[in-house]
Amino acid sequence: MKVLHFHFGKDGGAERFFVHLLNGFAERGVEQKVIIRPDRTWKPLIDGSVEVMESHFRTFSLDRLMLPLRVSALIRQWKPDCVFGWMPKGAKLVPANPEPLRLVRLGDYPTTLSKFRNIDTVVCNTPGIARHVREMGWKRGVEVISNFTSMERVAPFDRATLDTPRDAFLIASMGRFVPRKGFDVLVRALALRPDAYLWLIGNGEQEANLRDLASQLNVLERVRFLGWRKDPRPYVAASNCFAMASSHEPLGNVVLEAWAQSVPVVSTRSEGPAWFMRDGENGLLVDIGDHEGFAAGFARIEKEDGLAGKIIDGGLQTLQTTFSREAVVQAYLDLFASRATGAAGGNIKSPPAPRP
Structure with missing residues (x-):
């Protein structure tokens, strides 16, 4: 099996x-073979x-003109089974050559x-995105294959290195500051x-805005801006709670x-978490923009007997049943192989949904 990928993302969860x-x-x-941005x-x-x-x-770059020519020559010479564009920008580079299976992978709506011609x-990666694509009028194949992450446990980062008390309740979060x-x-x-x-x-x-806000609220001395980390797992592992406050x-x-x-x-309760998280079972859910709800959730995890352990167990179970590495990799391999049987893109398929 040969696969040629185009990925022009920057740094974030999608890239991991x-x-x-x-x-x-x-x-x-x-x-x-993969084509990515330089210096990732x-x-x-x-x-x-x-x-x-x-x-x-x-x-307006020379690459914009030359790269499609290089890609077409590469496909003729290497003969991949699949050409795989990641996100709309990657899809734009997928040529019209009908021989390899031509995929785009979407992690957003x-x-x-127009870029998928x-x-x-x-x-x-979610049923909601698949429904959205169909509602926009897409008539060709749609598949739902979700994400997985490494299940390897790592040693927690030493809090003292970041001037954080060992007995403090530590909240971690990560992503692009947008x-x-x-x-x-x-x-x-x-x-x-x-x-x-x-x-x-x-x-x-x-x-800068986040630093200013922390200063105005007199909490700057309790916030640590860690920058981008190649491996964020030790920092997450050092925390008592992880928070995701996205509106989308x-x-x-x-x-x-x-x-x-x-x-x-x-x-x-943004789109993805509302699909696979169950309040009180594998996490706590709060309304978008509700800082008081987050504060209350943190207090529950810290003080409510047995709650942290219960939702940790629920999260691990969801991870293993819905987002396992083996199932996701095999689903892609089956899709790549489907070109040989003429079955590519027949239906919307989804991993098992978390138990309601």
Whole structure:
């Protein structure tokens, strides 16, 4: 099996999943070539068997003209079984060559189908995105294959290194510092929890605003801005609770990553978490923008006997039954092989839904 990937994302949960999936394919003997942006921090984490090429593929750049020609020549020479564009920008590079299976993988709701003109099958990571694509008028194949994350437990990072008391209630969160991620909500929640500390893993355009807000609320001394980390797991593992405050989150890879470290999660009722999380069973759910709800959730996890353990167990069970590495990798391999049987993209398929 040969697969050619195009991925022009930056740094985030979607990129971590991309690396996990590449490595999962490599373990199953899939030959892979990938084209990614230059200087990605996660490039060294890609399995050594994968051939990595780099290009910006930007508008008004020489790459914009030359890369499609290089890709067409590569397909003719290497003859991949599948050409796999990640997100709309990756889909634009998928050529019209009908011989390999041509896929796009979506982790968010598209606003247009125009970039998918050469695509045979759209792969969505949630049923909601798949329904949205169909409602937009997509007539070709749609598959739902969700994400997985590494289940490896890691040693927690030493809190003292970040000047955080060992006995403090520590909240962790991570992602790009953009408005829809809701980190300001967590800073406001922290102001209601004078005994707690907050570690924010990531970076982005809102960092200065978040620092200003923390200063205005007199909590800056209890917030740690950790920047982007190649491996955020030790920092998550060091926390008592993981928080995801997004107003829009199609899936929520970070929730899966927190569960894998046996850390309880408090999340908004955004699209993805509302699909696979059950309040009080595998996490706590609060309304979008509700900083008081987050503060109350943190207090429950800290003080309510048995609650943290219960939702940790529920999260691990959901991770194993709905988001297992083996099931996700096999679903993709079955899809790649389907071109040989002419069955690609027949129906919307979904992993088992979490128990209501």
